[in-house]
Each structure stands twice: as C-alpha cells, then as structure tokens.
Amino acid sequence: MNHFDVTVVGAGNAALCAAIAAREKGATVLVLEKAPKEKRGGNSYFTDGAIRFAYNDLKDIRKLMPDLSDEEAASILMPEYSTDDYYEDLERVTGCKTTPELARHLVNNSYDTIAWMRNHGVEFELNYANQSFEKDGKYQFWGGLPVKTRNIGMGLMKTLFDRAQELGVEIWYEAAATDVETKNDRVSSIQVEKQGETITIATSSVVLASGSFEANKDMRKQYIGEEWEAAIVRGTEYNTGDGLTIALNKGAVKHGEWDGCHAIGTDARAPEVGNFEKPGDIFKKHSYPLSIMVNKNGKRFVDEGADFRNYTYAKYGKEILKQPGHVAYQIYDSQVRPKLRKEYNLEEATYREADTLDDLASDLDIDKDSFLQTIQEYNEAVQEGNYDPTIKDEKGTDGITPPKSNWALRIEEGPFYAFPVTCGITFSFGGILVNTNAEVVNSANRQIDGLYAAGEMVGGIFYGNYPGGSGLMSGAVYGKTAGTQAAEYAKSTVSS
Ligand SMILES: Cc1cc2nc3c(=O)[nH]c(=O)nc-3n(C[C@H](O)[C@H](O)[C@H](O)COP(=O)(O)OP(=O)(O)OC[C@H]3O[C@@H](n4cnc5c(N)ncnc54)[C@H](O)[C@@H]3O)c2cc1C
Known part of the structure; x- marks a missing residue:
C-alpha cells in the first residue's frame, strides 16, 4: 500500500x-x-x-x-x-x-x-x-x-x-x-x-x-431552500459536498451559514454549470450599481446603488432568484452604456436594444405599463448632484421604494438597453x-x-x-x- x-x-x-x-x-x-x-x-x-x-x-x-x-x-x-x-x-x-x-x-x-x-x-x-x-x-x-x-x-x-x-x-x-x-x-x-x-x-x-x-441540487434544496434548484452553477460541477460529508462522519461539526450562499446576477442564458471550455467568468453582469433592475412585473426590488459592487454583488443573486421566473432586467441608457464593464461587450452577452423605452419594453417579457411607470417614477425621484462612480457619490433618489442611494442618473437618452440576468450560485x-x-x-x-x-x-x-x-x-x-x-x-x- x-x-x-x-x-x-x-x-x-x-x-x-x-x-x-x-x-x-x-x-x-x-x-x-x-x-x-x-x-x-x-x-x-x-x-x-x-x-x-x-x-x-x-x-x-x-x-x-x-x-x-x-x-x-x-x-x-x-x-x-x-x-x-x-x-x-x-x-x-x-x-x-x-x-x-x-x-x-x-x-x-x-x-x-x-x-x-x-x-x-x-x-x-x-x-x-x-x-x-x-x-x-x-x-x-x-x-x-x-x-x-x-x-x-x-x-x-x-x-x-x-x-x-x-x-x-x-x-x-x-x-x-x-x-x-x-x-x-x-x-x-x-x-x-x-x-x-x-x-x-x-x-x-x-x-x-x-x-x-x-453543485449538489439535493443539498442546495435541503439546506438553502427549494427554490435553489433553479439556480445556475457558475463554477465546477464537482463541488457536491463530499468533503463536508466525510468530515461530518468523522465527528466534525457544521459551522457557518448552511442556509446561505454567494450568488450573483448572471446572464440569463449562461450554461447550467460552468463550462471548462469557456471559463473566465464571462457571464456575470456587474455594472448593475449604474443600472436600475426591474423584474417581469416591471418593478424594482433592490437598492442597486446601496454600495460599491464589491459589497453587494454576492447577495443580490438571491434577490434575483426570488423574482418571477427567477429573472430580472438591468436597464441602461446611452449615457451609461460606455461605462459598463467589459463583460457587457462580449459576444456571449445577451441584451436587447431599442431607441425608445416603449420599444425596449415591447421586446421584453415584462409588464409594459408597469415598467414605463417605474422608469417615470424613478426619473422623477432622481436628485441633483455630482455623478461620480469612483466614490459613493450620494447622488440618489428621493421618495421611491426601494431607493437608489448612489449613482442615480435619469434614464432618458436613447438608445436604451436591457440585459436579462438570473441567479448564479458561486459557492455555499x-x-x-x-x-x-x-x-x-x-x-x-x-x-x-x-x-x-x-x-x-x-x-x-x-x-x-x-x-x-x-x-x-x-x-x-x-x-x-x-x-x-x-x-x-x-x-x-x-x-x-
Ligand atoms: C465564476 C466564478 C468566479 C469567481 N471569481 C472569484 C474571484 O475573482 N475572486 C475570488 O476570490 N473568488 C472568486 N470566486 C470564488 C472562488 O472560486 C472560491 O471561493 C474559491 O476558488 C474556492 O477555492 P477552493 O479551493 O475552496 O475550491 P475549488 O477551487 O472549487 O476546488 C475544489 C476542488 O475539489 C475537487 N473535489 C470535489 N469533491 C472531491 C472529492 N470527493 N475528491 C477529490 N476532489 C474533489 C473539485 O474537483 C475541485 O478541484 C469565483 C467563483 C466562480 C464560480
């Protein structure tokens, strides 16, 4: 031996x-x-x-x-x-x-x-x-x-x-x-x-x-919740909890948040598990602090600008999973489009583009009237201030729920863009x-x-x-x- x-x-x-x-x-x-x-x-x-x-x-x-x-x-x-x-x-x-x-x-x-x-x-x-x-x-x-x-x-x-x-x-x-x-x-x-x-x-x-x-559907359902069956696995298919099972059988004790995980907004068309032939984290969509995110009902559901991306991205996947069809749309106008990270320009990026918000909505699986009303209310709520993505600029909204605390610009200059995202689990x-x-x-x-x-x-x-x-x-x-x-x-x- x-x-x-x-x-x-x-x-x-x-x-x-x-x-x-x-x-x-x-x-x-x-x-x-x-x-x-x-x-x-x-x-x-x-x-x-x-x-x-x-x-x-x-x-x-x-x-x-x-x-x-x-x-x-x-x-x-x-x-x-x-x-x-x-x-x-x-x-x-x-x-x-x-x-x-x-x-x-x-x-x-x-x-x-x-x-x-x-x-x-x-x-x-x-x-x-x-x-x-x-x-x-x-x-x-x-x-x-x-x-x-x-x-x-x-x-x-x-x-x-x-x-x-x-x-x-x-x-x-x-x-x-x-x-x-x-x-x-x-x-x-x-x-x-x-x-x-x-x-x-x-x-x-x-x-x-x-x-x-x-990457273990049954354990995800058992420990994090039934809805996690629908999550996309961003990385390897081989992390199925084997080491945890071995350790627990040897007398180890569970520690940490067994009903929690790191999960992000990833391209709605990303593969079900990470593709080793196309690695490089190419499906994430991490410029959402500069966006507003709406669900299929046309409603916002998080403060997109609560903090820098580094401190919110790992918890917002869970919020997207809770939305109808587990999908949300990140909405940008042409003022913000050039500021988006490079993953938005990859050929793998799924998006819709239109000259008017009306046309954009017609191209999405979304409640159009509600979407247009959300944009109008958001635009009216945007406060004056110095827009600066290098700092938490406190250029936020007033009078809407959820608020947008930083980096709020009116969505008003076409063309307009919608990037559909779903929940991708990173690790539990x-x-x-x-x-x-x-x-x-x-x-x-x-x-x-x-x-x-x-x-x-x-x-x-x-x-x-x-x-x-x-x-x-x-x-x-x-x-x-x-x-x-x-x-x-x-x-x-x-x-x-
Ligand atoms: C798309 C994506 C992007 C990410 N980007 C970042 C980033 O930029 N920065 C960052 O800090 N973190 C990032 N993370 C998180 C990061 O990947 C993890 O936190 C970290 O890599 C975990 O390392 P690890 O060695 O514990 O696990 P892993 O790297 O997942 O390694 C686990 C290994 O165990 C093997 N294995 C499983 N079961 C068995 C078994 N029974 N016997 C033998 N081998 C087994 C697997 O095949 C694998 O090789 C990202 C994750 C993903 C999925």
Whole structure:
C-alpha cells in the first residue's frame, strides 16, 4: 500500500496552496482530484483572479509586481487598505456574524500569503478595468480589491499546478475521496474511487479542500431552500459536498451559514454549470450599481446603488432568484452604456436594444405599463448632484421604494438597453468548524488528529454576503496554514 505524509482532497486554489506548503516542509504529498484532467482546478479555475489582501500603500503592491514602472505608479491613486479595513469589511457585510478568530487569521495573514504565492511564481497585476475609474488623468482605485492574478483564474491554476508538480507533488485525476479512516483517533488512511476502482491509501494526515455543496441540487434544496434548484452553477460541477460529508462522519461539526450562499446576477442564458471550455467568468453582469433592475412585473426590488459592487454583488443573486421566473432586467441608457464593464461587450452577452423605452419594453417579457411607470417614477425621484462612480457619490433618489442611494442618473437618452440576468450560485457558505491551525475540530472543540480543512469548506467566515476577492484569499491563507500544519503533524507522528 502507498503511504503519503499528507493527502490533499481537491485540486483548486486552497488544495494546491496546501500541497505546495506541505511539500515545502518536506512532506510527501498526494493530491486527489475528482475531475478529469481537462476539468481540473475547481471553482478557482473559473475566477476572475480578483484577490483581496491588506496592504499599506502602493509600495506594498509594487513588491508583488516588480515590472510596474515609476511612470505607471505616478498615474495611480491607491487608497490604503489595512488589516482593520479588511476585518471591518468582513464584519460589516456579514452583519457582524463572521467568526472573529477565523476572520482575523484570514486578514492578518493575507499579505504574507500573497507574497508567498508570488515567491512560488504566481503573477499579479492591477485590475484597472474592474476596480478603478479614470479621474483627472489618474486611475483612482476603490473598494479594497486592486489586484488580480495574471491571466485570471486560469493563470493562477496553471502556475499552481506547474509549481506543485515541479516540487514533486503527486496528482491523481478522476480520483474522488470517499472516506477517511482513523486508528487510535488519528487519521490513518483515505479511501478513493479512482476510475471505478476503490483504493485505500495510507496517510498520516488529510487536508480536505474539496469545495462546498453548491453543485449538489439535493443539498442546495435541503439546506438553502427549494427554490435553489433553479439556480445556475457558475463554477465546477464537482463541488457536491463530499468533503463536508466525510468530515461530518468523522465527528466534525457544521459551522457557518448552511442556509446561505454567494450568488450573483448572471446572464440569463449562461450554461447550467460552468463550462471548462469557456471559463473566465464571462457571464456575470456587474455594472448593475449604474443600472436600475426591474423584474417581469416591471418593478424594482433592490437598492442597486446601496454600495460599491464589491459589497453587494454576492447577495443580490438571491434577490434575483426570488423574482418571477427567477429573472430580472438591468436597464441602461446611452449615457451609461460606455461605462459598463467589459463583460457587457462580449459576444456571449445577451441584451436587447431599442431607441425608445416603449420599444425596449415591447421586446421584453415584462409588464409594459408597469415598467414605463417605474422608469417615470424613478426619473422623477432622481436628485441633483455630482455623478461620480469612483466614490459613493450620494447622488440618489428621493421618495421611491426601494431607493437608489448612489449613482442615480435619469434614464432618458436613447438608445436604451436591457440585459436579462438570473441567479448564479458561486459557492455555499455552509462549512465545518476549524481552528486557526486549520485543524478540523469536533463538538468538544478538540482537533481531530491529522484532519485539516481549507477553502470553501471552512465555515463561519462569510454570512449573507461577502467582500469580493475573499474566496481566493481565504483558500490561500487556510490552504497554506493547513498544508504547513499537516506536514508538521505528519513529521511528529513519525518521531512519536
Ligand atoms: C465564476 C466564478 C468566479 C469567481 N471569481 C472569484 C474571484 O475573482 N475572486 C475570488 O476570490 N473568488 C472568486 N470566486 C470564488 C472562488 O472560486 C472560491 O471561493 C474559491 O476558488 C474556492 O477555492 P477552493 O479551493 O475552496 O475550491 P475549488 O477551487 O472549487 O476546488 C475544489 C476542488 O475539489 C475537487 N473535489 C470535489 N469533491 C472531491 C472529492 N470527493 N475528491 C477529490 N476532489 C474533489 C473539485 O474537483 C475541485 O478541484 C469565483 C467563483 C466562480 C464560480
């Protein structure tokens, strides 16, 4: 029987950070990927690579991208984003539900972990297109998320796979973990279904990093609600809750918001599950803070401009799911159309265009009279002020419900555009309880020896909402912690 010091379940960002960290500590490492090789990399592969970490100033950011010239740096306005800012964002968007010690571990280790990833070859660049606006000849960044990985999630995962292989990590594809066995209350082996064969692998420790249950329709219905059957899965079809089931069977405890998830407004014609041949997060529609969103009854249903996109997009998918037919239309006029993000210009983008609002409504599956009345009431409610998408400009509405708190412009200059969106689930928030060593703990709050978890599987950090770019960072921080700790633990079992 084979033996590995550390076996990592999954091959997304969290898993590969764990594998690399464990290998760096000298452990022998096996990675199990349930997907075939051409569908490897989990949700991490589908990401935009946006990654949120704390930094003091542009100097900290330049350390990650040494090619950034002095001239380019002089054209950038980069507000500080401290560990306290990051922590406060987590508290604010989760309604103070985030587990303080887990959130602090994420925030306090974010910069060091980013620098560690850079040392392993991950390249970063500034996210001008989505996280800055040009103002007075300079690029003004906003919202604490200025950096993404080069060539987005695909680039990140290629680098991590290459690095893991270079370091001697063994990777098995079409190899799904099904159970973990313990002997004398310590992890001793793991069971794997590999291309129809059941194999038992002796291992001193296991890092579970196999995502949450967002791609499992039954679990979505059971835990989040019946209506979630209709949600589109934005990422991998392989995150079906296997790691959670394995951990709970071993005495782990549920932690976090099992009836909650990260879900966005995605193109109404997006595929049912993420398409590995067309990754790159191309179906999202994230300029809605500059829009008004209406349902098929012609009614608005959220404050589109409540906050920057980074702080509302992850909770508005749920609101769209509640609308008739699970659909909403984002409405723009020609003043705003040039300001929309690049995903609106892709050939995959579904939209309708018309010279008048009347004609636009005729082309939509919508209650036309109600739609036209909504637009009229909205236009009358728009207040004067200085329209400025780089800040929360407080140019809002007065006297309508829901209000639009920022970036309210009258919709009055044709042509007019409608982008239909539906709800796309990104990942579920239900996870298991770990401590800040990424050790899985039981109901007595004692660690289960040799069992670790990272990434989406860590419960209790995100509730109801999420600051954009925190998923990759949480995966990297907890992955690195888990891999390091698992390797140390495996070493200690040899010497004890
Ligand atoms: C379209 C899209 C865009 C996103 N954009 C961003 C972004 O820009 N920034 C950001 O921070 N977050 C983003 N996210 C969220 C982000 O993808 C996740 O938070 C993060 O990637 C989760 O990483 P992970 O390693 O925990 O899981 P994953 O990357 O999903 O990896 C889980 C792995 O486990 C494997 N697996 C499952 N079951 C088993 C089993 N039984 N045995 C073996 N392997 C198994 C899967 O095949 C997969 O390889 C996005 C998500 C999507 C879907």
